[in-house]
Amino acid sequence: NVKAGEKKRNKYQQAWVEANPDLKLEEQSDWKRTLAREFFRPPFIQFYRCKNILIEGLHIQNSPFWTVNPEFCENLNIKDLTIYNPESPNTDGINPSSCKNVHISNCHISVGDDCITIKSGRDLQGRQYGVPCENITITNCTMLSGHGGVVIGSEMSGDVRKITISNCVFDGTDRGIRLKSTRGRGGIVEEIRVDNIVMKNIQKEAIIFNLFYSNVPQEPVSERTPIFRNIHISNMTGTEVKAAGGIRGIPEMPVSDISINNVNIQAETGFFIQEAKNVTISDFIVNSDKGPVLDVRNSEELYFDNVRTMEVNAEVPVIRMENAKNVFITNCFPMAGSAAFLELRGAETEKVVLQGNYLDRMGTKLMVAPEVMQKSNALILLK
Numbered sequence: 001n002v003k004a005g006e007k008k009r010n011k012y013q014q015a016w017v018e019a020n021p022d023l024k025l026e027e028q029s030d031w032k033r034t035l036a037r038e039f040f041r042p043p044f045i046q047f048y049r050c051k052n053i054l055i056e057g058l059h060i061q062n063s064p065f066w067t068v069n070p071e072f073c074e075n076l077n078i079k080d081l082t083i084y085n086p087e088s089p090n091t092d093g094i095n096p097s098s099c100k101n102v103h104i105s106n107c108h109i110s111v112g113d114d115c116i117t118i119k120s121g122r123d124l125q126g127r128q129y130g131v132p133c134e135n136i137t138i139t140n141c142t143m144l145s146g147h148g149g150v151v152i153g154s155e156m157s158g159d160v161r162k163i164t165i166s167n168c169v170f171d172g173t174d175r176g177i178r179l180k181s182t183r184g185r186g187g188i189v190e191e192i193r194v195d196n197i198v199m200k201n202i203q204k205e206a207i208i209f210n211l212f213y214s215n216v217p218q219e220p221v222s223e224r225t226p227i228f229r230n231i232h233i234s235n236m237t238g239t240e241v242k243a244a245g246g247i248r249g250i251p252e253m254p255v256s257d258i259s260i261n262n263v264n265i266q267a268e269t270g271f272f273i274q275e276a277k278n279v280t281i282s283d284f285i286v287n288s289d290k291g292p293v294l295d296v297r298n299s300e301e302l303y304f305d306n307v308r309t310m311e312v313n314a315e316v317p318v319i320r321m322e323n324a325k326n327v328f329i330t331n332c333f334p335m336a337g338s339a340a341f342l343e344l345r346g347a348e349t350e351k352v353v354l355q356g357n358y359l360d361r362m363g364t365k366l367m368v369a370p371e372v373m374q375k376s377n378a379l380i381l382l383k
Helices: 011-019 029-035 123-129
Strands: 051-056 059-061 074-079 082-084 100-105 108-110 116-118 133-139 148-153 160-171 175-180 188-210 227-248 255-274 276-308 319-330 342-345 350-355 366-368 379-382
Touching (some): 227 276, 342 350
Parallel strands (some): 100 133, 133 160, 175 188
C-alpha cells in the first residue's frame, strides 16, 4: 500500500521492501551521507588491474556512485548493459580509467551524471602514473538522461587517445559529445573519431570542447598544460538542441587539428570557435534561432566549406569573426535575409580568403569593421 504523499514503488522496490521490513531507504540517501562526511560512496562494479574481462547482459539500477568503473585494466568487453540511476551527482554509467583495449557496445544508459566517461587520472598523480586510456570503441548505444552522452575528461592527465564513438543516440542528455579539461591537468587528448550520431532534446551543447572547465589563471606552458588535438566528427544530426556547441581552447595552447563534417543541427544558438588552430568545417548546417552559424574569435588556420543555415536572422551574419587569421571560406550559398554573409572585426584579423561563394542573394554581403578595413591583406576575394 502507498500512503498519501509517498511515491509509488516499482515491483523491484516493493519486493525489496517486503524482504526488508525493518529497513528504510531515503531518496538520494547516499549523496546526503557523503555531504555529511559519513562515508564516501563506492562504485557499483570496479575492476582494478585486471585483464580479459567480459561484463554482459546486466540490468543495474540506483548505483550510489560510478556504476561500472574499470581502472588500469586491459581487454574489456562491456556489452548489453542497461543502467538506470537517479538524478544524483556522480552516478555515471560506464567510466573506464587508464584502461587499454575497451569495447563498449549495445548499452542503454540513463543516469544522473555522465553516461559514458573516459578518464586517465587527475593532475600530478595522474601524470606520475602516466597510464593513458587508449584503444576504446563505443558503438550502438542509447543514452537518455545524463550530463553528457560520451565525455572525455576532465580527469585526463595520463592522456586519452585512439577513441572511436559511433552509431549512438543521445535523447535528453544535457550535452552530447563533451571534451573537458583545465589548466593544471596536463595530459593529451588526441586521435578521436566520432561518427553517425543522432541527438534530440539536448539541454545544452551538442558538441563542446572546453579547456576552461575550471577558472584557473593563465600560466606558462608546462606539463600542467592540457592539449586537445587531432579530433574528428562526422555525420551528426541534432534536433531540439539548446546550443550547437563550440571549441574553447586556451591562449597558450589552442585546440588544434579539428574537423567537423556533414553536421545538421537545429538549435537555439550556433557554434563558436575560440582559441583554436587548424580547424576544418564542411557541409555544416546549423538552423539557429539567434546568433551566427559560426562565431569565431582569436583563432587561425580555418577552413570553412559549404556552411549555411535555413533559419535566416536579419540581425546577425551567417559567419562572424574577430581576430581571425588565415581563413579560407569556399562553396557557400547563403539565403537572403541574414544581416550579411560575413562580418569581420578585430585589429588582428588578416588574410581571410573567399572563393567560389555565391552571395548575390544577400542584400549585404560583407560587414567589415574600420580596424579591419585599414589592413590591405585583411580580406581577399577570389573567383
